Amino acid sequence: MILPGSTIGILGGGQLGRMLAMPARQMGYGVAVLAPSGDAPALGLADHAIRASFEDLDAARQLAQMADVVTYEFENVPAQAARIVEERTPLRPNSRLLALTQDRNEEHAFLDRLGIATAPGCAAHTLVEFDAAVVRFGMPTRMKSARGGYDGGGQHRIVDAPSHAAGRDKFLTISDGWRIEAEVPFEREVSVVVARSVAGEIRTWAPFENEHRGGILHLTRWPARGSERSLARAVEVARTIAQAGELVGVMCVELFVEGDDVRVNELAPRVHNSGHLTVEAAETSQFEQHIRAICGLPLGSAAPVSGGAAMVNLLGGTDQRRVRLHGVGEALALGAHVHLYGKERSRPGRKMGHVTALAGSGDEAVRIALAAAGSLSLVGA
Numbered sequence: 001m002i003l004p005g006s007t008i009g010i011l012g013g014g015q016l017g018r019m020l021a022m023p024a025r026q027m028g029y030g031v032a033v034l035a036p037s038g039d040a041p042a043l044g045l046a047d048h049a050i051r052a053s054f055e056d057l058d059a060a061r062q063l064a065q066m067a068d069v070v071t072y073e074f075e076n077v078p079a080q081a082a083r084i085v086e087e088r089t090p091l092r093p094n095s096r097l098l099a100l101t102q103d104r105n106e107e108h109a110f111l112d113r114l115g116i117a118t119a120p121g122c123a124a125h126t127l128v129e130f131d132a133a134v135v136r137f138g139m140p141t142r143m144k145s146a147r148g149g150y151d152g153g154g155q156h157r158i159v160d161a162p163s164h165a166a167g168r169d170k171f172l173t174i175s176d177g178w179r180i181e182a183e184v185p186f187e188r189e190v191s192v193v194v195a196r197s198v199a200g201e202i203r204t205w206a207p208f209e210n211e212h213r214g215g216i217l218h219l220t221r222w223p224a225r226g227s228e229r230s231l232a233r234a235v236e237v238a239r240t241i242a243q244a245g246e247l248v249g250v251m252c253v254e255l256f257v258e259g260d261d262v263r264v265n266e267l268a269p270r271v272h273n274s275g276h277l278t279v280e281a282a283e284t285s286q287f288e289q290h291i292r293a294i295c296g297l298p299l300g301s302a303a304p305v306s307g308g309a310a311m312v313n314l315l316g317g318t319d320q321r322r323v324r325l326h327g328v329g330e331a332l333a334l335g336a337h338v339h340l341y342g343k344e345r346s347r348p349g350r351k352m353g354h355v356t357a358l359a360g361s362g363d364e365a366v367r368i369a370l371a372a373a374g375s376l377s378l379v380g381a
């Protein structure tokens with residue numbers, strides 16, 4: 001067991017790192033954060049801040065030396081930095097799971113081996129393979145960069161000859177390859193956040209239902225709607241993945257649901273935006289659970305504390321200056337909880353904060369969270 005008083009290292013300084021640092025500090029751990037300098041929300045909560053690029057292997061070594069366990073808050077940590085850390089101190093989740101989720105094609109091969117359904121697709125490394133895949137899967141087809149995609153980035157929809165031609169141009173801009181995927185019908189998107197401890201104990205929160213806008217998460221509702229069988233299957237799939245990947249910590253499995261069927265869309269070996277509402281809505285938040293798991297402590301209950309909950313993201317708009325949030329009083333008066341990540345500058349689509357609401361039902365929680373988010377605005381200071 002890595003007990004309070006020890007130091008937890010975090011690779012990455014975004015809002016996920018910041019929200020991990022909060023329960024870590026509450027429980028009496030020291031926190032060391034490695035993040036590129038600049039507007040990194042987690043740095044302000046760190047006892048030790050290492051401002052360096054993830055490519056800086058000396059910085060990774062330094063983090064490993066000062067930490068008793070190291071984790072990461074985004075999955076694009078360079079493999080070499082992960083290996084350097086893992087040679088010196090436990091890296092949780094392990095570097096194998098990290099590497100696997102860094103490449104969509106490897107991720108899908110792993111899911112195929114486990115017999116878990118995904119959207120039909122294949123890897124494409126040449127234009128010939130690309131064209132053949134578009135013919136094979138028909139239109140609409142999605143092309144997704146094998147590596148580095150985030151929040152719908154690196155994706156393109158092929159629906160007709162002009163978008164196919166544009167896709168061919170896009171194809172040539174990346175050398176790591178692509179995954180070409182049939183578009184599948186779905187009634188809803190859900191995610192299962194699953195925690196696994198060093199001892200192999202697994203806990204999941206009930207599935208979250210997610211609505212995206214422009215590829216970015218907009219709204220999460222809890223509990224998810226859908227058939228009991230589909231939701232039970234989603235949880236079972238997440239448990240299988242956690243076990244097979246020898247997960248230690250928290251990870252997120254995103255799925256498409258159609259009737260009783262589920263297909264995995266993607267994996268993230270870290271705390272996840274769709275789990276933010278667990279801070280208020282569950283007996284143990286995803287952030288505290290992750291800290292417990294990576295420190296070898298017993299996991300907490302993932303039970304909900306209310307009949308329903310909802311979360312709405314607050315995204316940056318076109319105003320790229322320093323911003324201030326207006327309307328906090330109104331949002332709080334509606335009964336919502338307001339989270340701001342302390343980012344100084346806004347960019348379109350940048351996640352600046354979120355609001356959470358608890359209520360007797362999911363519908364009511366969604367109503368409150370949307371009203372609260374609607375009363376908030378980010379305005380140039």
Ligand code: AMP
Nearest residue numbers: 119142151152181182183184212215266
């Ligand atoms: P991703 O970056 O893979 O999570 O994709 C972003 C969003 O695009 C997803 O949340 C879905 O709404 C949509 N999407 C991705 N892949 C597919 C697919 N194969 N079929 C239908 N919709 C998809």
